[in-house]
Amino acid sequence: MTHWQEALEIWAPAWAAIRDLKDAASEQILAWPVEGGAFSGAVLHLVTEDPVAAREFAAGLALAETGTAVLLSALTDDLDLVPKLPPDTNLAEVPLENYDAVEVALFDRPVAGGRVKVGDELAVLGGLHVDVPDPDMVVALEAVMIASLGEEAFTHGADRLFLVADAAQAARLAPLGWSQAAQILSFTRQ
Known part of the structure; x- marks a missing residue:
C-alpha cells in the first residue's frame, strides 16, 4: 500500500476543509480499487494509480465523470x-x-x-x-x-x-x- 492510501483518512478530510466543503456527506473519497462498500453521496472521487480501471468501474455504476485532478506528494x-x-x-x-x-x-x-x-x-x-x-x-x-x-x-x-x-x-x-x-x-x- 502506498503512502497516499495509508494516509487517506487524514488527507481526504483535509482536502475537503481547504475546499470549504460544508457537507462532508455530500461526497465520498475512495482509493481505487475499492474494497466493497457502496457509493453514497452526490459526488464520488476515486483516487487511483489505474485511471482506466477506475473509469470502467464508475461507468458500471452509471456515473458521469465531472473532473480529473492530480494528487502530488512531496x-x-x-x-x-x-x-x-x-x-x-x-x-x-x-x-x-x-x-x-x-x-x-x-x-x-x-x-x-x-x-x-x-x-x-x-x-x-x-x-x-x-x-x-x-x-x-x-x-x-x-x-x-x-x-x-x-x-x-x-x-x-x-x-x-x-x-x-x-x-x-x-x-x-x-x-x-x-x-x-x-x-x-x-x-x-x-
Whole structure:
C-alpha cells in the first residue's frame, strides 16, 4: 500500500476543509480499487494509480465523470521552504478556523493565493491560483505560495505534503520536488 492510501483518512478530510466543503456527506473519497462498500453521496472521487480501471468501474455504476485532478506528494525536506518574493510583491499569511491561507499581492492587488490544512504528520495544500498573464511569474508565485504553506506545515510537524492540482500545474511543480502520487477522478450520478 502506498503512502497516499495509508494516509487517506487524514488527507481526504483535509482536502475537503481547504475546499470549504460544508457537507462532508455530500461526497465520498475512495482509493481505487475499492474494497466493497457502496457509493453514497452526490459526488464520488476515486483516487487511483489505474485511471482506466477506475473509469470502467464508475461507468458500471452509471456515473458521469465531472473532473480529473492530480494528487502530488512531496517531503518537506525536499522542498525549498524559503519564499523568494518577486519584486513589488507582498505576502500575507492568514490563519483561519479550518485552514491557513496565503495571499500574494502585486502592487497591492491580490494576484495569487493558496491554502493548507495540517493533519497528523502531513498537510494538504490546495486552492493554489495565480492570476497573472506572465508564465514566468506564474511559476515564481506558485513557488512562493508552496514555500510559505510548506513552511507552515513543517512548523506544525508535517513531514509530507499532498497537493491536489490540475495537469498543467502538476507539470510546473514537478521540477520543484513534487511527484505524482495518483489521479483523482470525480464523478456524479447520472
